[in-house]
Amino acid sequence: MDILHLFGESSGLKTNLQKSNVLPIRCGEPELDILQQLLPCEISVFPCRYLGLPLSLKKLTKAQIQPIIDQIADQLPGWKADLMTRAGRKVQVQFVLTAMLIYLAMALDFPPWAIKAVDKLRRGFL
Structure with missing residues (x-):
């Protein structure tokens, strides 16, 4: 104290x-x-969440990482893609998703399968 x-x-x-x-x-x-x-x-005990990210002493499981991917997917609602210009969609992907991925990459050991899943979301939105 x-x-x-x-x-x-x-x-x-x-x-x-x-x-x-x-x-x-x-x-x-x-x-x-x-x-x-x-x-x-x-x-408190591990595993826990801190600043929106799961913390664990062990490698994060797919079940712990999937909600993060779902949060990223929520940033790209498909119905909005039709209302935005291609340039607007590109800005959305570049500045919102890229910032989220950089934040995740600094804090977590983001597995390759998760990066591929996010890239698939990005391509689908464009």
Whole structure:
């Protein structure tokens, strides 16, 4: 708790412990007890979601990655393609989907099958 207090004093930020979670990685029961005493906030476990992305200690499964692909597909509703010019569709694909893929690639080890699935969605929209 002292480290969070020092951080708050030096940065001017405050930690809201009601909104905070602790995500211990491969900790035993004694370490969890110490964490609970030092940081009076909720202790979560893996796998979990952070900033909309699944986090796991192991390689993500197809079932965990498929909802991400579905979210990307929701950004390209097919009925809108007929209402947009080809240039508009290209801009939609370039700036929306490419930004989403870059974000995913930085955070996750996105498998080749998922990249192919997203490319198929992009081609279908154009």
